[in-house]
Amino acid sequence: MPAITLALFLLPVLAGLIGTLLPALGLLPSLGDTRFSLRPFARLFAAPELPGALAATLVSGLLATLLSFLTALGLAAALEGTRLFAWLRRLLAPLLAIPHAALAIGFAFLVAPSGWLVRLAAPLVASGGLPPDLPIPGDRLGLTLAAGLWLKETPFLLLAIIAGTNQLPVARFLDIARSLGYGPATAWLKIILPVLYGQLRLPIYAVLAFSLSVVDMALILGPSTPPTLATLLLAWFDDPSLERLGPAAAGGMLQLLLVAAAILLWRLGELLIVLAARAWLAGGGRGHAGVMSRLIAGAIALLLFLLASASILALGLWSLAWRWPFPQRLPASWSLGNWLGAGEGLGRVLATSLLLALATAAIALLLSLGCLENERRHGLHPTARVLWLIYLPLLIPQISFMFGMTALLAWLGLEASLAALIWSHLVFVLPYVFLMLADPYRALDERYRRAGLCLGAGESRVFFALTLPMLLRPVLLAAAVGFSVSIALYLPTLFAGAGRFATLTTEAVAANAGADRRLAGTYGFLQAALPLIGFGLALLAPRIAFRHRRGLR
Amino acid sequence: MSEPGLVLESVALSLEGRRLIGPLDLQVPPGEVVTLMGRSGSGKSSLLAFICGTLDPAFTAQGRILLDGRDLGALPPERRRLGILFQDDLLFPHLSVGGNLSFGLPPGFSGRERRARVAAALAESGLGGLEGRDPATLSGGQRARVALLRMLLSEPRALLLDEPFGGLDDVLRQQFRDLVFRRIRERRLPALLVTHDRADAAAASGKIVTVDEDFCNGHKE
Numbered sequence: 001m002p003a004i005t006l007a008l009f010l011l012p013v014l015a016g017l018i019g020t021l022l023p024a025l026g027l028l029p030s031l032g033d034t035r036f037s038l039r040p041f042a043r044l045f046a047a048p049e050l051p052g053a054l055a056a057t058l059v060s061g062l063l064a065t066l067l068s069f070l071t072a073l074g075l076a077a078a079l080e081g082t083r084l085f086a087w088l089r090r091l092l093a094p095l096l097a098i099p100h101a102a103l104a105i106g107f108a109f110l111v112a113p114s115g116w117l118v119r120l121a122a123p124l125v126a127s128g129g130l131p132p133d134l135p136i137p138g139d140r141l142g143l144t145l146a147a148g149l150w151l152k153e154t155p156f157l158l159l160a161i162i163a164g165t166n167q168l169p170v171a172r173f174l175d176i177a178r179s180l181g182y183g184p185a186t187a188w189l190k191i192i193l194p195v196l197y198g199q200l201r202l203p204i205y206a207v208l209a210f211s212l213s214v215v216d217m218a219l220i221l222g223p224s225t226p227p228t229l230a231t232l233l234l235a236w237f238d239d240p241s242l243e244r245l246g247p248a249a250a251g252g253m254l255q256l257l258l259v260a261a262a263i264l265l266w267r268l269g270e271l272l273i274v275l276a277a278r279a280w281l282a283g284g285g286r287g288h289a290g291v292m293s294r295l296i297a298g299a300i301a302l303l304l305f306l307l308a309s310a311s312i313l314a315l316g317l318w319s320l321a322w323r324w325p326f327p328q329r330l331p332a333s334w335s336l337g338n339w340l341g342a343g344e345g346l347g348r349v350l351a352t353s354l355l356l357a358l359a360t361a362a363i364a365l366l367l368s369l370g371c372l373e374n375e376r377r378h379g380l381h382p383t384a385r386v387l388w389l390i391y392l393p394l395l396i397p398q399i400s401f402m403f404g405m406t407a408l409l410a411w412l413g414l415e416a417s418l419a420a421l422i423w424s425h426l427v428f429v430l431p432y433v434f435l436m437l438a439d440p441y442r443a444l445d446e447r448y449r450r451a452g453l454c455l456g457a458g459e460s461r462v463f464f465a466l467t468l469p470m471l472l473r474p475v476l477l478a479a480a481v482g483f484s485v486s487i488a489l490y491l492p493t494l495f496a497g498a499g500r501f502a503t504l505t506t507e508a509v510a511a512n513a514g515a516d517r518r519l520a521g522t523y524g525f526l527q528a529a530l531p532l533i534g535f536g537l538a539l540l541a542p543r544i545a546f547r548h549r550r551g552l553r
Numbered sequence: 554m555s556e557p558g559l560v561l562e563s564v565a566l567s568l569e570g571r572r573l574i575g576p577l578d579l580q581v582p583p584g585e586v587v588t589l590m591g592r593s594g595s596g597k598s599s600l601l602a603f604i605c606g607t608l609d610p611a612f613t614a615q616g617r618i619l620l621d622g623r624d625l626g627a628l629p630p631e632r633r634r635l636g637i638l639f640q641d642d643l644l645f646p647h648l649s650v651g652g653n654l655s656f657g658l659p660p661g662f663s664g665r666e667r668r669a670r671v672a673a674a675l676a677e678s679g680l681g682g683l684e685g686r687d688p689a690t691l692s693g694g695q696r697a698r699v700a701l702l703r704m705l706l707s708e709p710r711a712l713l714l715d716e717p718f719g720g721l722d723d724v725l726r727q728q729f730r731d732l733v734f735r736r737i738r739e740r741r742l743p744a745l746l747v748t749h750d751r752a753d754a755a756a757a758s759g760k761i762v763t764v765d766e767d768f769c770n771g772h773k774e
Contacts, residue, residue: 379610447639450607453630454637455657455707465656469647550689551646 001370006389008367009427012405013393017256019404024249031242040246044254047247049226052140054258056222057229060142061212062262064149068211069204071150071300072157077188078290078297080170088301089162095155095308097480097531099488101505102524104220105512106311107148108137109318109521114326116314131326137221145222149214151307153207160203163439164196185294186287194281197270202387206394208266209259213397216490216509229255230399234491237403252400259397312528318521338522350526353487353503356418357530360425361482364433365475371434372441373463376449390431402495409496416498424496425486433482440474470552472545476538484531504530557621558582558743559604559711564616566596566603574600574764576616581711581743586734586757588746591764597747600764601713604745605637606630620711636709638717638733642700644688650675650699651684657707674702678732694725701733705740712737712744718753730756 022028026037044050079085110116114131137144170192177187218228226232229251236248318324319338321331339346375382405424406415414420444467452462468475490505508523546552558581565575573596581587591597602608604618607630618625625633644653654671662670668684675681678698688696697717704712717733718726730753737744746757754761 445643447641447643448645450602450605450630451637451639451643452645452656453607454605454633454635454709454713455703456631456634456659457656458629458631466645470645472647546647548649548687549647550687 001367001374005367005371005430008423009393009430010389012408012423012427013396013401015408016401016403016405017396019407020249020252020401021404022249023246023403024253026246028245031245033246040250044247044250049232050229052223052226053229053232056140056142056145056227057212057258060145060149060218060222060228061208063143064146064153064211065204065208065266067146067150068153068157068207071154071304072161073189073193074293075154075158075297075301076161076165077185077193078293079301080165080188080192081174081184082294084298084301088158088305091305092155092159092162093477093535094532095305096159097484097535098152098308098312099484099505099527099531100152100214101216101220101488101490101508101512102315102528103152103308103311104148104217105508105520105524106313106315106528107151107307108144108220108512109314109517110307110311111136111144111147116310116329119327119329138223140223142218142222142228145214145218145228146211148217148221149211151304151311152217153211154304157200157203157207160200161196164199165192168192168195181286183287183290185290186285190281201270202391202395204266205263206391208262209395209397212259212262213255213399215399216505219509220512229258230397233399234494249403252397252403255397256400259395263395312525315521315525315528318517319525321518321521338518346522346526349502349504349507349523352501353505353527353530356421356425356493356501356503357483357486359422360429360486361433361479363422363426364430364482365437365479367430368434368437368478369441369468369475372438373467376441376446377459390434393427393431398491402491406495406498416496416500418501420496421493421501424492425489428489428492429482429485432485433478436478436481437474440471444471473538473542473552476541477535480531480534480538483534487527487530556580556619558585559745560619561604562617562619564600564603564614564618566599566608566612566614568596568599568612573612577762577764579745579762581745583743584738584741586714586737586744586746586759588748588754588757588759588761589764590749590751590754590761591747592749595764597764598715601637601715601745601747604713605635606633634708634710635713636704636707636711637713637715638700638704640716640719642688642696642720644696644699644703646689648688649684650680650686650688650691653688653699654684654703654706657703657705659708670706674706678702693721694729697721697725697729698732701729701736705736709742712742714744714746714748716748716750716753718748719750727756734758 023033024040026033026035026039075085075088079088108115112118112131113134113136118131137148173191174184174187177191178184182190213230214228215230215234218231222228222231227235233248233251233255236244236251239245239248317331320334320336322333322335322337324331374380405427409415409420409423414423448466448470449462452466453459457465487503488505490509493501493503493506504523504527508520508527511519511523542552559579560581561577561579563576563578565577566573577600579587589597589600599608599612603612603614604625606625606628608614620633620635625635644650645656648656651668651671654674655667658667658670671684672681675683678701680695680698680702683691683695683699688699691699697720714733718730721729734757736742746753748754
């Protein structure tokens with residue numbers, strides 16, 4: 001079971017990397033290129049768009065990761081133990097569930113010169129009824145993109161911090177430090193962070209890799225002439241003349257190197273900070289009571305939440321707008337036409353997205369449960385290396401292996417089929433579902449199982465009658481996470497589906513590119529709503545099933 | 554000749570090359586409680602897990618376990634018919650009291666008969682009418698008794714008691730202990746009790762075996 005599962009999601013990644021490396025070296029047998037050559041790289045480096053693309057990629061990716069990390073850290077350090085933090089914890093799941101594309105489109109609706117923020121401030125600006133002339137979204141360095149990524153990745157890193165602190169006696173550590181005279185935020189940074197950081201490393205690297213190579217958000221919020229590297233490569237891969245396939249594949253390798261270099265750079269930064277912090281940790285500085293840092297952190301948390309919810313609200317408004325001239329704050333006339341007019345198309349797209357997400361989440365859940373049950377029955381204790389393997393699809397830029405993976409699927413005769421699409425989604429859904437499920441599964445008291453066995457129930461009855469129902473809540477939550485990951489995927493749908501399958505994500509991005517705000521709002525809103533409904537059901541079902549069972553609440 | 558009761562033949566347990574227990578030879582005749590004493594961490598619970606067939610594969614174990622003359626080694630845990638009680642009651646939180654008891658009942662009875670047997674068992678133990686209750690709403694003493702009933706309903710042929718009285722306060726502890734020992738004598742079941750409490754061992758009024766040398770030599774816990 002574990003071997004099949006690992007193969008199922010690592011094989012496409014590795015085969016995909018090789019299948020992209022070959023054309024990057026001039027080897028593409030299917031087109032008759034069989035001679036090793038560095039020409040694709042030479043053409044890549046000769047491309048006039050490359051310097052600008054690299055600048056936008058590096059600025060947006062590094063800035064977004066650094067800001068998200070510092071924000072998540074600051075929020076946890078300043079707010080740990082407060083009521084606001086408990087409230088924030090509960091809001092994390094819905095924030096995380098919002099797909100990248102929907103959030104980016106909504107965010108663009110907010111910050112564009114003709115967007116909601118300017119409209120709200122319009123009476124103050126009063127520039128003669130015309131929106132200000134600013135390149136937002138789409139500024140050349142990708143600052144808007146960085147802001148959108150910050151909005152999306154901060155909750156993810158905050159969740160990683162909370163998951164790590166759940167395994168530590170945080171409250172007692174902090175009580176001890178505070179009784180020694182340390183301010184709360186200082187105590188958190190000096191005691192909790194050093195213990196925790198090892199567990200944050202992989203999530204941070206995943207954010208770094210993602211921010212440096214994201215495509216859908218970059219298409220919506222990033223610059224266009226030139227675009228970020230991954231977006232540029234997508235256009236080259238899409239070139240029907242196949243002229244630019246070589247340089248695109250070479251670019252995929254460059255993208256991989258870029259991410260690897262960024263991770264190494266971050267690691268170097270870690271080491272330097274550890275060296276520099278030694279004196280600070282032992283220096284005895286107590287810090288302050290933290291009133292000011294709490295106020296600032298509270299304000300940032302509020303800003304984050306308001307921006308995210310306003311983005312989704314903006315999507316909903318545009319989907320219901322008929323006429324919404326600048327600078328009015330609300331649509332001048334309303335209509336259900338966007339929902340009804342999209343009619344059959346919308347229904348089909350919705351059905352494809354649902355089918356894909358449900359099938360992928362179900363398969364990922366089955367495989368994860370199988371692996372975890374197998375691990376338990378055989379008393380296996382996975383090492384840290386296995387965790388790296390699970391994270392691998394999240395650490396390697398999608399654009400670096402999607403082309404090769406499509407070639408693998410075509411070789412297997414699955415080209416542009418639903419099976420190919422499900423498999424390509426599984427590569428990204430499986431790690432999340434497994435990671436969500438692993439901790440609660442391993443934490444279940446082993447003696448329940450032993451009690452069941454000694455009462456005469458066989459292994460399978462123990463699994464279905466005891467283990468599964470007791471873990472119903474985490475199982476459903478993991479399924480909801482898998483579902484929302486699949487709903488959000490963009491690049492795998494494009495490549496593995498070969499453009500034949502339209503999902504809410506691809507349609508939302510396409511409508512946005514076509515500057516159709518109403519249609520983009522409709523698709524985006526629906527895309528954001530599905531995962532929220534999924535999470536709602538996952539939280540509600542156990543409450544209803546176990547409404548008379550206090551031990552499981 | 555097959556010897557009735559539970560028999561351990563030169564059973565030894567080690568973890569990462571370190572010997573924890575044994576080799577140990579032990580006979581537990583029907584209706585008697587043999588007590589194993591030793592400090593926590595001395596491997597007593599692992600010994601019970603080995604007897605049940607649920608030992609963590611990290612351990613290595615040797616020796617034979619016989620129940621009424623039959624070697625249990627080849628049987629999976631669910632076919633060994635050994636009842637085990639832990640310090641925590643481990644009532645399944647997603648099932649009602651009746652659901653927990655019915656889980657223990659062997660298959661083959663009709664639904665009506667199952668309900669009747671569960672109700673009768675509850676009534677006999679002074680818990681009549683609690684079938685539909687959420688186990689989380691019971692008192693500690695009630696939960697302990699439900700756990701005992703659940704085990705007895707599975708018709709075990711020997712009992713393993715893993716410090717089952719440790720979680721109860723003094724009065725309850727004595728009452729529950731008496732109840733467990735009475736049932737063992739009534740049903741003439743061999744029972745192996747693991748504890749570090751001398752009062753439990755004395756109340757069992759059977760043979761006492763110490764599995765931990767430090768304990769014999771008078772080292773304090």
